[in-house]
Amino acid sequence: xxxxDDLRYTKDHExxxxxNGIVTVGITDFAQDQLGDIVYIELPNVGxxxxxxxxxxxxxxxKAVSDLYSPIxxxxxxxxxxxxxSPEMLNQDPYDAGWMIHVKMNENETLNDLMDASMxxxxxxxx
Amino acid sequence: MQDYRxxxxxxxxxxxxxxxxxxxxxxxxxIPKTFLRKEPMGLPQVSELEVIxxxxxxAHSNFSIEKGLYPLGSCTMKYNPKINDQMACLPGFANLxxxxxxxLTQGALKIFHELERWLCELSGMHAVTLIPxxxxxxxxxxLRLIRAYHKxxxxxxxxxxxxxxxxxxxxxxxxxxGYEIKKIPSNKDGILDPKDVEKLLTDDTAAIMxxxxxxxxxxxxxxxxxxxxxHAKDAFLYCDGANFNALMGHTLVSKMGVDVIQFNLHxxxxxxxxxxGPGAGPxxxxxxxxxxxPTPRVQKExxxxxxxxxxxxxxxxxxxxxxxxxxxxxxxxxxxxxKEGILxxxxxxxxxxxxxxxxxxxxxxxxxxxxxxxxxxxxxxxKQSQTGVKTLDIAKRLMDYGFHPPTVYFPLIVQxxxxxxxxETEPPEEIDRFCDAMLAIAKEAETDPQKVKxxxxxxxxxxxxxxxxxxxxxxxxxxxISS
Numbered sequence: 001x002x003x004x005d006d007l008r009y010t011k012d013h014e015x016x017x018x019x020n021g022i023v024t025v026g027i028t029d030f031a032q033d034q035l036g037d038i039v040y041i042e043l044p045n046v047g048x049x050x051x052x053x054x055x056x057x058x059x060x061x062x063k064a065v066s067d068l069y070s071p072i073x074x075x076x077x078x079x080x081x082x083x084x085x086s087p088e089m090l091n092q093d094p095y096d097a098g099w100m101i102h103v104k105m106n107e108n109e110t111l112n113d114l115m116d117a118s119m120x121x122x123x124x125x126x127x
Numbered sequence: 128m129q130d131y132r133x134x135x136x137x138x139x140x141x142x143x144x145x146x147x148x149x150x151x152x153x154x155x156x157x158i159p160k161t162f163l164r165k166e167p168m169g170l171p172q173v174s175e176l177e178v179i180x181x182x183x184x185x186a187h188s189n190f191s192i193e194k195g196l197y198p199l200g201s202c203t204m205k206y207n208p209k210i211n212d213q214m215a216c217l218p219g220f221a222n223l224x225x226x227x228x229x230x231l232t233q234g235a236l237k238i239f240h241e242l243e244r245w246l247c248e249l250s251g252m253h254a255v256t257l258i259p260x261x262x263x264x265x266x267x268x269x270l271r272l273i274r275a276y277h278k279x280x281x282x283x284x285x286x287x288x289x290x291x292x293x294x295x296x297x298x299x300x301x302x303x304x305g306y307e308i309k310k311i312p313s314n315k316d317g318i319l320d321p322k323d324v325e326k327l328l329t330d331d332t333a334a335i336m337x338x339x340x341x342x343x344x345x346x347x348x349x350x351x352x353x354x355x356x357x358h359a360k361d362a363f364l365y366c367d368g369a370n371f372n373a374l375m376g377h378t379l380v381s382k383m384g385v386d387v388i389q390f391n392l393h394x395x396x397x398x399x400x401x402x403x404g405p406g407a408g409p410x411x412x413x414x415x416x417x418x419x420x421p422t423p424r425v426q427k428e429x430x431x432x433x434x435x436x437x438x439x440x441x442x443x444x445x446x447x448x449x450x451x452x453x454x455x456x457x458x459x460x461x462x463x464x465x466k467e468g469i470l471x472x473x474x475x476x477x478x479x480x481x482x483x484x485x486x487x488x489x490x491x492x493x494x495x496x497x498x499x500x501x502x503x504x505x506x507x508x509x510k511q512s513q514t515g516v517k518t519l520d521i522a523k524r525l526m527d528y529g530f531h532p533p534t535v536y537f538p539l540i541v542q543x544x545x546x547x548x549x550x551e552t553e554p555p556e557e558i559d560r561f562c563d564a565m566l567a568i569a570k571e572a573e574t575d576p577q578k579v580k581x582x583x584x585x586x587x588x589x590x591x592x593x594x595x596x597x598x599x600x601x602x603x604x605x606x607x608i609s610s
Contacts, residue, residue: 034542036519039597062593063519063536087598127542 001124002029004095008071008111009120015095016071018111023072026099027059027090030124035061038087043079043100050076050103057100059090071114074105136171136181137604146175188587190531196553196561200503200534200546201294201342203372203394205476210463211397211456220455225447229433236432239425239448242458243409249469250368250388251381252411256420258449262369265389265408266300266336268421271441272387272412273334273363274304275419279439282361284333290319292343292538297336297367306333313540317343317495321352328356338367339374339383340501342538342546343494344480346373354384363387363416371395372550373477373502376470386413396457407453423448475551476502479558483547486562490569494541503548505541516572516579518543523590524571524582528564 007015013031017024032038040060050056055067056076079101083089090098115123173181191197197204215221223235243255259265270287277284287301290311298308309327314320318341335357339347347353354364363386371388372395374380380388392407393400400406412420421444423434434448464472477500484504488496492509508518522532522545534546549558571579583589 037594039594060597062597064539066539088594 001033001121002095003117003121003124005117007095007117008114009117009123010069010071010114011123012069013124014069014071016111016114018105021105022077023074023103023105023111024099025056025071025101025103027068027094028120028124029094032091032094032098035059035066036063037061038090041083041087041090041100043083044076046076046079048076050074050101052109059087068100070103072103072105072111073109074103076101077104078102135604136173136178139173139177139181140171142172144172144174144177146173146178190526195529195531196549196557197531198533198547198549198561199531200344200505200537200548201369202400202534203370203391203476203502203548203550204400204531205372205394205397205550206552207397207399207456208460208463211459214459215452215455220452223451229431233432235451236425236434238455238458240427240432242454242461243425245461246390246409246411249375249379250385250390250411251379252385252388253414254417254420255409255411256424257407257409257454258421258445259389259408259410260445260450261406262367262389262391262394262408263296263300264444265391265410266296266365266367267303268408268441268444269365269387269389269410269412270300270304270306270334271444272410272416272419273365275439275441276363276416277333277361279419280361284331284362286329286331287333287365288324288327288335290337290341291540292317292341293336293338294342294367294369297338301336311335313341313343316497317341317345318347319349319353321349321356324353325356328360328362330360332357332360332362334363334365334387336365336367338370339380340370340503342370342503343505343541344373344500344503344546344548345495345498346501350383350385358384369394370502373473375473376466377473381413387411387416392453392457397460398453398456405450405453407450407457409449421445472551473502476549479549479551479553480504480547482555482558483549483562487565490566491545502550503546505538506545506547507541508543508545511569511572511579512543514572514576516576518545520579520582521545521565521568521572524568524579525564526583527585528567530561530564 007017009015009028013028015026015028038059038061042058044050044056050070050073052070052073054070056070057068059066059068080099192204192206219234223232229236239257243257246255259268285307286309287306288309288311289297290313292313301308311319311323311327337347337350339350341347357364364384366380366385366388368388368390371390375395387410389408389410392398398407418437418439419441422436422440422442424437426433426435480500480502484500487506491506493506508521511521518535522535525532536544537546538544568579
């Protein structure tokens, strides 16, 4: 199981990476492993607002359908179009090719209250 | 021999073959020409014997409660006694027309009336509607009643609280009813803590939806305290009655402070279940919600049963009066068991689940073991996953032993959950056989994990590619048949 050091993590198993106010969001290696083979993903449209802790999309695997929760509030500026036809990317490469959305985060927002890699790893191992 | 698997009935078609020739007049009937079909319909051309063989073969490859144990957790797949069907098929019931005048349907109306009273008696609720056609429609109806009450009393409430162990239908029904959903975490013992409810409870809270016992098979022992918190805020306690099989005859949900409950007759009261219905999800309510119940409602005036509309009702929610045939089956079941029989059924359901819990807990990880379970028990694949064997593999392997798999990967708060509900209708020998199979699989997971991971080996269809099936859905016959 991978927990990259440069990411922040939510309790709902999303990861976030901030690059100059643009936050890339995806689901973690742990999440894809738990979900099993992912067959469908529903993402917001570019321009949609997202709110921290609220659902921004849906991921469906052979086991279950789950909401995706945004780690940050802001506006969607880009979505990963390739996931629509290749949802298996989420299983194969959750931290890179499997990224989901780019969010331009609102002013005064930070990722500081999210878990860092070691905290998240501990959180997963305990659950 | 396995022909039925490879070929659809369409693919067995052979030009000119048929089971029956319809007599055709020269001037065929009086259908206007514009409506007459211009090309043949493209139905399979097969003999009667081929049709029979095709469907008998399909039936043989099917699995049902009549073939073996069907321990789907929270689905209560109990045996449905044949007498239920016999009664529902009585011509006086089966041939009733919903528009028949009440002077000719007094017997049917009496069944509605008595079934309502009996459900009230088993739950402690004040009134019941039998109309909802399924558990989820019952949930939706119950929430509509709550909405109607709040609106009627000038209260604007838009949030429903739902535990993280709930059935997926709960948030779905609440969302459909226009509510925002807030998730309540279960505590370390797998139940709700009133403190967690209190934190989320606001003036905006319309209701909480609690399944009791919950989907972990655990009794929500704080439900009374939670009800008090809600009632102080003019909010309602909705009880999802999906697991009522564990409670019936034991206690009244009214004593727990429940305001609304739906009864899944197709679970608890032995009416047909699965395959898309028809089901029945009657809803029971406390007195203050009664005025809003859907109509028409059956009423007894003098010695006559009549249908009545009520001004504050949420109105009609389904054509006519619900799935009457299903109601007759549930009524028959209750007549056959009587009050004591119903209590006994519930006791046996809990006993069977606890036998399984006790026998399997050395081999399978039991996430919640601090008290006896109710009618179902949840294990996980934690021990087996050390050799790479997962819940899905165990479920598939069970089929080789002649059992339907349990509910898997639910509730969502338990990783790799296997939710087993044997029901009261299984004899102890069958419970033992099931436990032996589960123990044998646990052993195989250690000694021969590959065998489990590639299961099933003996079923008509081997392991299917679920990913391919989900990504490349083919829902209809695609090859054009030669006509």
